[in-house]
Amino acid sequence: MTEENPRTKLFERLDTVLDTSLEKFKMTTKKDDNRLAWGRLLVNASNSYGKLLDTEELEQRVAKLEEQFKDSVVIPNEQKSKGKNR
Numbered sequence: 001m002t003e004e005n006p007r008t009k010l011f012e013r014l015d016t017v018l019d020t021s022l023e024k025f026k027m028t029t030k031k032d033d034n035r036l037a038w039g040r041l042l043v044n045a046s047n048s049y050g051k052l053l054d055t056e057e058l059e060q061r062v063a064k065l066e067e068q069f070k071d072s073v074v075i076p077n078e079q080k081s082k083g084k085n086r
Helices: 006-027 033-068 077-084
Strands: none
16 A cells, blocks of 8 residues: 555545535525535635645745756855955
8 A cells, every 4th residue: 555645635635525515516506505605615625726736836846946956056145245345
């Protein structure tokens, strides 16, 4: 048995929540509390999914940049400005 990435599990669960909430939301055409609750769940799950995607994309970009600059030396701005004043 292989261990899954926690993020992958979250995506799978959010997929299930999105599918279920959309089906439940579409089943009822009259406006009632249940339909509103399923709609809210659908919106919240969509937002969570988007945040996970943003986080994953940022982590991939950081990893790519770290790989690009792994052998270079980066001097912080404070040190650069001190060196110019001398």
